[in-house]
Amino acid sequence: MNTTAPSEAPSERELLDAYRAHLSRGRASLGEMFGGFWESTSHSASVHTSDGQRFVNCAGYGVFILGGTHPHVTEAVVAQVRANPLATRLLLEPVSAAAAKSLVDVCPPGLTKVHFVGSGTEATETAIKMARANGRRRLITTVNGYHGKTLGSLSVTARSVYQDSFQPLLPDVTSVPFGDLEAMEAALRDGPPACVIVEPLQGEGGVVLPPDGYLAGLGRLRTEYGAFLVIDEILTGLGRLGRWWGHDPETVSPDVMLVGKGLSGGVVPVAAAVATPEAYAPFDKDPFLHTSTFSAAPIAVAAAKAAIEAIVMEDAVAKAAKIGADLKQRITEEAERHCPHLVADVRGEGLLIGVEMREAGLAGELVLELIDGRVLVNHSMNNSLVLRLTPPATISPDELDQVVNAFGHAFSVLAGRFPASR
Numbered sequence: 001m002n003t004t005a006p007s008e009a010p011s012e013r014e015l016l017d018a019y020r021a022h023l024s025r026g027r028a029s030l031g032e033m034f035g036g037f038w039e040s041t042s043h044s045a046s047v048h049t050s051d052g053q054r055f056v057n058c059a060g061y062g063v064f065i066l067g068g069t070h071p072h073v074t075e076a077v078v079a080q081v082r083a084n085p086l087a088t089r090l091l092l093e094p095v096s097a098a099a100a101k102s103l104v105d106v107c108p109p110g111l112t113k114v115h116f117v118g119s120g121t122e123a124t125e126t127a128i129k130m131a132r133a134n135g136r137r138r139l140i141t142t143v144n145g146y147h148g149k150t151l152g153s154l155s156v157t158a159r160s161v162y163q164d165s166f167q168p169l170l171p172d173v174t175s176v177p178f179g180d181l182e183a184m185e186a187a188l189r190d191g192p193p194a195c196v197i198v199e200p201l202q203g204e205g206g207v208v209l210p211p212d213g214y215l216a217g218l219g220r221l222r223t224e225y226g227a228f229l230v231i232d233e234i235l236t237g238l239g240r241l242g243r244w245w246g247h248d249p250e251t252v253s254p255d256v257m258l259v260g261k262g263l264s265g266g267v268v269p270v271a272a273a274v275a276t277p278e279a280y281a282p283f284d285k286d287p288f289l290h291t292s293t294f295s296a297a298p299i300a301v302a303a304a305k306a307a308i309e310a311i312v313m314e315d316a317v318a319k320a321a322k323i324g325a326d327l328k329q330r331i332t333e334e335a336e337r338h339c340p341h342l343v344a345d346v347r348g349e350g351l352l353i354g355v356e357m358r359e360a361g362l363a364g365e366l367v368l369e370l371i372d373g374r375v376l377v378n379h380s381m382n383n384s385l386v387l388r389l390t391p392p393a394t395i396s397p398d399e400l401d402q403v404v405n406a407f408g409h410a411f412s413v414l415a416g417r418f419p420a421s422r
Contacts, residue, residue: 034371035371037053037055044392044395045057045067045391057376058375058376058377058391062203062235063262063264063266064266065240065261065262065266065316066265066314067393070310070394072265073267077268079302080298081299086298086299095305098301099301100301102304111275113275113280115273115275115283115290116270116272116295118292119260119269120260120261120271121147121148123272124152124156127256131228131230134282138174138191138195139194140174140195141157143176143177144206145158145178145205145232146203147199151166151169151170152170154169178199178205181214184221189225193225194225196222196229198232200215200233200241200246200247201241202382203352204381205383206380206383206385207348213250215250216251229255230254230256230257230258231246231252231254234260235260236352237261238261238263240261240350240351241352242318242349243321255276255279257275258273258274259272259274262311263307264303264307266307272304321350323351324352324353327353328346328353341358341415342357343357343358351391351392352390354387355386357385362385362414364384366411367379367387369409375406377389391403
């Protein structure tokens, strides 16, 4: 045990050694492969590193719909830190009530009960427990769906690479192809009433859009077979797709909707399960049935309330639709100009855009080239062919130009490295 007071800040080499020793050797190696940069500050779509580099942030797995350090959210959090960052869990706490009302006010009709948690996977766990409390112990998920990696959530994150090391997971879980209503109906028919969990658009699955009418069809099946429907809007909600919620265009009313990522305002992690009164009834009856020490922590719900306010003030939903359509078109044009033999598709909605490559390994090559162009993007955990862009609605025209130019240069480099005639 080292009890010596530090005399000076550690060097980056010492920090890397500490990362490798105490956090993750694999993550440290990935960081070195991506250039060995250390994030230091962020604002809107810009991330600055300790050596003075500036990157355009199209990464963050969808968290930064408002960009980094949005002033309205940051100021609300700082004020809450100074006033009362964590609650006693015994007395009533006003910020959580105000945040819950703010969230319900922008949710689809019927979703009026809120359970705040610290992360998306906790929101999924909450929904699974709520379904069980309502008598639905059987789970139906979709192939390549992604709902988190804690044990219950992992049970419905239908990809063996993440599940195999942790078997056995929850029992009675069925996976059906995303977008396939016939398969879903067969699964619902084959057993007692079930809990169905689905994304409006598969993000980690590679920005996969379902056929028109899919979610409305799920709503009809839910009624016919007495299912408990959970719609996972952790990535797709709060304006990311150019509308408040991904399932807005379709006539479907979930029992529970999961919210996260952008709810943080890019400042403090927070997520929520928002339910109908009927679905929430077991939790309403017994407030100790499902609890967490840090659930609805004042500092987190202050961020959530301010994030919703800022999304409205920034007109982020409309901006996401407009900016996203323009960006998708411009990236498509760059791909067609430089390497149509390498890029299979550019797709998405709003500010969730996927670039699908034709061969394994090319997405990783593209990520590295974009880092050289000072643009950050994410891979798709459930589809190694697809990289994803989730830029903020606050991105500037100059930053958009930088993203497009970086893609153009990266596509050109890859075309030279992997020519069509090879």
